[in-house]
Amino acid sequence: MTDQHISPLDQARILSEALPHMQEYDEETIVIKYGGHAMGAEDTAKAFARDIVLLEQTAINPVVVHGGGPQIATMLKRLGIQSEFAAGLRITDAATIEIVEMVLAGSVNKQIVGYINEAGGKAVGLSGKDGNMVKASKTTRTMVDPDSNIEKAVDLGFVGDPEKVDLTLLNQLIGYELIPVLAPLATSQDGQTLNINADTFAGAIAGALKAKRLLLLTDVPGVLDKSKKLIPDLSIKEARKLIADGTISGGMIPKVETCIYALEQGVQGVVIIDGKTQHAVLLELFTNQGTGTLIHK
Ligand SMILES: Nc1ncnc2c1ncn2[C@@H]1O[C@H](COP(=O)(O)OP(=O)(O)O)[C@@H](O)[C@H]1O
Ligand SMILES: CC(=O)N[C@@H](CCC(=O)OP(=O)(O)O)C(=O)O
Numbered sequence: 001m002t003d004q005h006i007s008p009l010d011q012a013r014i015l016s017e018a019l020p021h022m023q024e025y026d027e028e029t030i031v032i033k034y035g036g037h038a039m040g041a042e043d044t045a046k047a048f049a050r051d052i053v054l055l056e057q058t059a060i061n062p063v064v065v066h067g068g069g070p071q072i073a074t075m076l077k078r079l080g081i082q083s084e085f086a087a088g089l090r091i092t093d094a095a096t097i098e099i100v101e102m103v104l105a106g107s108v109n110k111q112i113v114g115y116i117n118e119a120g121g122k123a124v125g126l127s128g129k130d131g132n133m134v135k136a137s138k139t140t141r142t143m144v145d146p147d148s149n150i151e152k153a154v155d156l157g158f159v160g161d162p163e164k165v166d167l168t169l170l171n172q173l174i175g176y177e178l179i180p181v182l183a184p185l186a187t188s189q190d191g192q193t194l195n196i197n198a199d200t201f202a203g204a205i206a207g208a209l210k211a212k213r214l215l216l217l218t219d220v221p222g223v224l225d226k227s228k229k230l231i232p233d234l235s236i237k238e239a240r241k242l243i244a245d246g247t248i249s250g251g252m253i254p255k256v257e258t259c260i261y262a263l264e265q266g267v268q269g270v271v272i273i274d275g276k277t278q279h280a281v282l283l284e285l286f287t288n289q290g291t292g293t294l295i296h297k
Contacts, residue, residue: 018286022058025285028212029061029174031267033202033258034112036067037219038275048217049115051281052179056121060285061174064116064123064181065205067198068108069251075103086154087141088253092195097158100195101127104183113181124173127183128162128201129193131169136160136186136194160186160194162201165208199251203258207265214262215284216255217275222293223248223256233294236260259295270295 006014032052039045055062072090076083076099084091092100109125116123128134139159142151173180184201186194199216206214221230223239226247234242239256242248248256259270273280273292283291 017288021286022060025055025058025060025212027059027061029063029209030055030213030215030285031063031065031202031206031209031211032281033199033214033216034064034066035198035216035218035275036069036071036108038217039066039068039071039108039112040219040276044276044278045112046115046119047278048275048281049112049121050119051279052116052123053119053121054282055285056177056179062179063170063174063205063209063211064112064179065184065198065202066104066108066112066181067184068104069198071108072100072103075099086143086156088251089139089141089156089159089197090195091154092157092159094158097193097195101185101193105129105185109181109183116179116181121179122177123179123181125181125183126169128186128196132166132187133169133182134162134186134196134201134204135164135166136188136196137163138188138194158192158194160188160196162186162196162204165204167208170205170209197254199254199258203261203265206262206267210265211262211267213269213271213285214259214267215281216258216270216272217280218251218255218272219274219276220252221274221291222272223252231293232290233296236263236295236297239295256295263295263297 052062105127113123113125139156139161141154143154145152170180184196184198186196188194223231225231262270271292271294273284
């Protein structure tokens with residue numbers, strides 16, 4: 001696993017340089033959202049799992065929240081079920097929620113758990129339904145109808161916004177040095193399963209845990225400007241402006257909104273980074289080289 005081009009002395013120096021960062025995060029909780037697009041290559045996914053185990057080993061409490069949008073899309077296509085998005089959220093009917101749960105809480109969740117455990121960690125795969133962790137209410141959104149130009153309510157079906165996070169189960173797991181790996185599903189007050197955007201879910205978990213950091217791993221280097229150049233840092237005000245003028249669109253909107261929410265809930269540092277870069281998590285936390293977009297107050 002060691003890089004043949006780095007001398008043993010340099011390896012020791014690199015480890016030593018990580019010490020102040022390890023001390024900064026000692027006993028702190030860090031929420032890492034692993035996006036479906038970032039999960040692509042097996043070697044990167046395994047490197048990600050190793051990074052998570054390394055965090056646990058250095059007395060950090062990692063909590064992983066994963067997505068799986070592309071993986072859901074592949075399964076729906078295979079089954080011949082059409083799927084559409086409104087305001088960046090999947091319109092989820094009764095047939096779709098079954099597949100969403102099967103893919104998220106089943107194959108995707110168990111694969112990440114498997115990789116972390118293979119790397120020597122003790123991951124526990126759950127969804128927000130377990131232990132009544134996340135209660136959600138059905139999402140309501142309005143959109144402007146292009147024909148009439150009138151705002152209309154869109155029925156997104158079984159899609160939810162987190163309302164309440166119960167930390168009992170998560171705190172137990174963290175206390176026993178187990179690594180929670182969470183699929184973004186929740187229960188409504190009347191017991192229905194709801195599909196939650198994984199960024200929104202990660203923000204709710206990070207906010208409730210008062211996490212020290214929230215890392216959102218995606219498939220782009222961070223927030224890009226109109227000429228596709230990386231924006232290294234962004235204030236809440238600037239971020240809102242970029243959403244309003246359309247520079248930030250699609251799946252980047254819930255991501256940036258999650259960052260704003262998490263900051264307002266007291267999470268200290270929130271970044272969007274490229275999860276396709278090997279060891280993106282270690283680079284971000286244990287080196288002085290921030291790689292993606294830092295969003296701040
Ligand atoms: N300003 C922007 N900067 C970077 N990405 C953007 C921007 N606006 C829209 N996007 C899109 O957002 C995508 C990331 O969101 P998404 O596909 O939901 O990722 P994930 O699966 O990681 O949650 C990028 O691949 C890109 O196509
Ligand atoms: C309501 C809604 O849109 N839910 C998402 C949940 C998965 C997700 O968010 O995955 P990524 O992070 O990989 O995009 C969906 O069905 O695709």
